[in-house]
Structure formats: structure tokens, C-alpha cells
Amino acid sequence: MSLTRQTTMKKTFSTASAVPAGANRNFSSYSTVRSSSGGLGSGRRVRTEEREQIKTLNNKFASFIDKVRFLEQQNKVLETKWSLLQEQGVKTIKNNLEPLFEAYINSLRRRLDSLVNDKSRLDAELRQVQDFVEDFKNKYEDEINKRTAAENDFVVLKKDVDAAYMNKVELEGKVDSLTDEINFLRALYEAELLQMQGQISDTQVVLTMDNNRVLDLDGIIAEVKAQYEEIAN
Structure with missing residues (x-):
């Protein structure tokens, strides 16, 4: 002015x-x-x-x-x-x-003290959480290692099981083949046995007619049986 x-x-x-x-x-x-x-x-x-x-x-x-x-x-x-x-x-x-500024400064100081206290509390909580996370991280890594080892063991066992299964299948095939062979040989043996028994019956008839000769039927049967077993083996 x-x-x-x-x-x-x-x-x-x-x-x-x-x-x-x-x-x-x-x-x-x-x-x-x-x-x-x-x-x-x-x-x-x-x-x-x-x-x-x-x-x-x-x-x-x-x-x-x-x-x-x-x-x-x-x-x-x-x-x-x-x-x-x-x-x-x-x-x-x-x-x-001046009183207003003093009051404002005091308010800011109180707020600063509160923030410092909050920072200390949050730092402590942060350290606690970090320790907690580190512990879980170690446990997680341990579980991962255990799982990896278990998976490796499972792979090995699966290979063993697969090998055993294939061996079982192969053995079952051999058993079936041997069973069929045994059944075939049994049928052949029974057929030959019947044939031999018929021959023996005919021989007995002939022997009964020939009183001058003595035949050992038991020995003949044992000999034929031995020959059959030799063929079967």
C-alpha cells in the first residue's frame, strides 16, 4: 500500500x-x-x-x-x-x-516416536517371519530330497517288478509249454501202455499155449516202463 x-x-x-x-x-x-x-x-x-x-x-x-x-x-x-x-x-x-508451531512440532515428534516404535516392532516381526520362512524352506528342501530319493527307489523297484513280471510271464509260458508237453507225453505213455498191455495180453495167450517156456511178465513190464521214462526224460 x-x-x-x-x-x-x-x-x-x-x-x-x-x-x-x-x-x-x-x-x-x-x-x-x-x-x-x-x-x-x-x-x-x-x-x-x-x-x-x-x-x-x-x-x-x-x-x-x-x-x-x-x-x-x-x-x-x-x-x-x-x-x-x-x-x-x-x-x-x-x-x-509460535504456539501453533510448537504444538505441531510436538505432534510430529510424537508421531516420529510412534513410527520408530512401530519400525522396531515390525523389524522384530520381520526377523521372526524370516526365521519361520527359512525353517519351512529347509523342511521343504528336505521333503523334496526325500521325495526325489523315493522316486528313484520307485523307479528301481518298478524295474525290478517289471523284470520279475516278465520273468513270471516267461516262466508261466514255460510251465504251460511243459504242462502241454507232459500232457502229451502222458497221453502218449498211456497209449503206448495200452498198446503194450495189449501186446502183453497176446503174449500171455501165446505163452499159455507154450508150456515149455517160462516168461517173466513183471520184468518185461518194468523194462518197458524204464524205456518209456527214458524217452520222457
């Missing part, structure tokens, strides 16, 4: 000091009157008018100077008042804001 008013006053004073507004108008009138007089008979009237105009201009200029001085004094007074008001305002604002 004071700076604007002071700038306005200084501009007004410099303009007024250079060429007063009233003086411009009066000097212009004076030049016009003088140029229009022209004749020697009107010289006295012109000089009288010039003196009156100069007197009027001097009065206006003196009045203008007084007003400028008065305004300068008022401007200084206003500047002084404004400086005092600014000093008082700064002190008042400082006195009014």
Missing part, C-alpha cells in the same frame, strides 16, 4: 516540478494574446495581462508546491505508520503462530 502511494506521489511531483499543468495552459494563452495584439496601441494592455497571468501562475505554482510538500510529509508519515504496523504485525503473527 505504501509503495504504491509513494510511487504515485513521486511521479506526480516530478511531473509537476517539470511543467505545471496550469502553467502550460496559461503560457499558451499568453502566447496567443501576445501574437494577436499586433499593434503598438495595445502594448500596455498586453503587459498588464501578462503580469496578471504570471502572478496567477506563480500563485498556482506556489499552491502546487505546498500541496506536493504536504503530500510528501503525509507519505513519510504513512510510511512510518506502515513500518510500525509491519513490525507489530510480524511480532503479533510470530506470537500467535
